[in-house]
Amino acid sequence: MRAAVLNEVRTPLAIEELTIDEPGAGEALVRIVATGVCHSDLHFIEGTYPARLPTVLGHEVAGVVERLGVGVTNVKPSDRVILGFVQPCGYCDYCQAGRPNLCQTRTTTRGRDNPALKRGDQAVTAMTNVGGFAEYSLTPAAGLLRVPDGVGLDVAALVGCSVMTGYGAVTNTAKVEPGSTVAVIGTGGVGLNIIQAARLSGARQIIAIDLVEHKIALSKDFGATDGVNAGEGDPVQRVKDLTGGGVDYAFEAIGLKQTARQAYDMTRRGGTAVVVGMVPPMDTIDVPGMIWLEEKTLKGSFYGSARFHVDMPRILSLYQQGKLDLDRLVTKRFKLDQINEAFDTLKSGEVARSVLEIGSE
Ligand SMILES: [Zn+2]
Numbered sequence: 001m002r003a004a005v006l007n008e009v010r011t012p013l014a015i016e017e018l019t020i021d022e023p024g025a026g027e028a029l030v031r032i033v034a035t036g037v038c039h040s041d042l043h044f045i046e047g048t049y050p051a052r053l054p055t056v057l058g059h060e061v062a063g064v065v066e067r068l069g070v071g072v073t074n075v076k077p078s079d080r081v082i083l084g085f086v087q088p089c090g091y092c093d094y095c096q097a098g099r100p101n102l103c104q105t106r107t108t109t110r111g112r113d114n115p116a117l118k119r120g121d122q123a124v125t126a127m128t129n130v131g132g133f134a135e136y137s138l139t140p141a142a143g144l145l146r147v148p149d150g151v152g153l154d155v156a157a158l159v160g161c162s163v164m165t166g167y168g169a170v171t172n173t174a175k176v177e178p179g180s181t182v183a184v185i186g187t188g189g190v191g192l193n194i195i196q197a198a199r200l201s202g203a204r205q206i207i208a209i210d211l212v213e214h215k216i217a218l219s220k221d222f223g224a225t226d227g228v229n230a231g232e233g234d235p236v237q238r239v240k241d242l243t244g245g246g247v248d249y250a251f252e253a254i255g256l257k258q259t260a261r262q263a264y265d266m267t268r269r270g271g272t273a274v275v276v277g278m279v280p281p282m283d284t285i286d287v288p289g290m291i292w293l294e295e296k297t298l299k300g301s302f303y304g305s306a307r308f309h310v311d312m313p314r315i316l317s318l319y320q321q322g323k324l325d326l327d328r329l330v331t332k333r334f335k336l337d338q339i340n341e342a343f344d345t346l347k348s349g350e351v352a353r354s355v356l357e358i359g360s361e
Pocket residue numbers: 038039040041059060161162
């Protein structure tokens with residue numbers, strides 16, 4: 001099968017022919033239909049996060065189940081599915097406590113000695129056991145979620161990362177209350193979903209902060225009530241001015257320690273700042289010692305604190321009811337062999353989300 005391979009950081013991906021193994025116990029072979037192009041993939045290409053090379057990136061994926069290994073009961077062949085990039089075990093204390101996004105129990109026995117993907121005799125890593133920039137994925141079936149008829153697999157793919165991450169940061173991590181005030185730093189694929197989930201949660205004021213004017217304008221279509229161009233003056237002061245002292249909730253959706261600190265600073269006393277972006281692992285986020293007196297909260301949000309089998313069906317249903325707009329998130333479409341062009345477009349900041357159309361249903 002064809003796949004886009006990262007052989008070295010800061011180099012273009014190469015379209016190569018790889019072999020993919022047959023599904024073992026608990027695994028599914030999925031024919032990939034659509035994969036979103038996410039900033040998280042870019043972090044690995046640019047080397048701000050480490051990856052074991054060579055690797056096939058891509059973690060925002062939907063497709064059709066082809067074949068199953070023994071013991072799989074949650075899906076069947078020809079099911080249309082989202083490929084979750086966490087495959088929770090279902091049994092550990094995190095899973096049982098309703099925090100399956102934090103599950104650390106491996107649900108795959110795949111390693112360097114029995115890889116899912118190979119180039120000749122060489123093992124190739126599949127990002128998060130998914131490896132979505134390819135024609136097929138061999139993934140633990142525990143990560144699969146069925147997609148109802150009538151929902152396109154292009155938008156379903158986005159639910160696999162950016163939509164779940166943004167929506168869940170609001171509904172699960174922050175638990176935004178009706179009538180509250182919200183600021184969102186970074187209005188890309190994740191930021192727009194934070195904005196529309198905040199609107200759905202009944203926030204009365206939603207401030208979109210970005211450096212790109214047309215992205216701020218697009219944010220207003222998704223529910224932002226105010227826009228702040230961070231290139232024009234201090235965004236913290238602007239938010240304080242717009243809200244009379246700061247927001248109840250601020251979300252950082254870029255992945256920089258500076259903007260994480262800004263998110264903290266633009267919350268009012270008692271407020272909550274949520275770091276959603278992938279701040280580099282060696283960076284630290286300093287906050288003032290007065291955190292105790294101001295009773296502020298700084299917290300991280302991974303994969304929208306997702307409870308996959310609760311939240312993803314809800315998201316798909318809200319989309320079908322017209323309450324979440326996922327169609328307009330897909331602003332550009334590429335084929336697999338145009339993947340480097342898709343990343344150039346992502347870096348230029350001109351799109352909400354690009355989707356690779358890899359196969360047909
Ligand atoms: Zn992602």
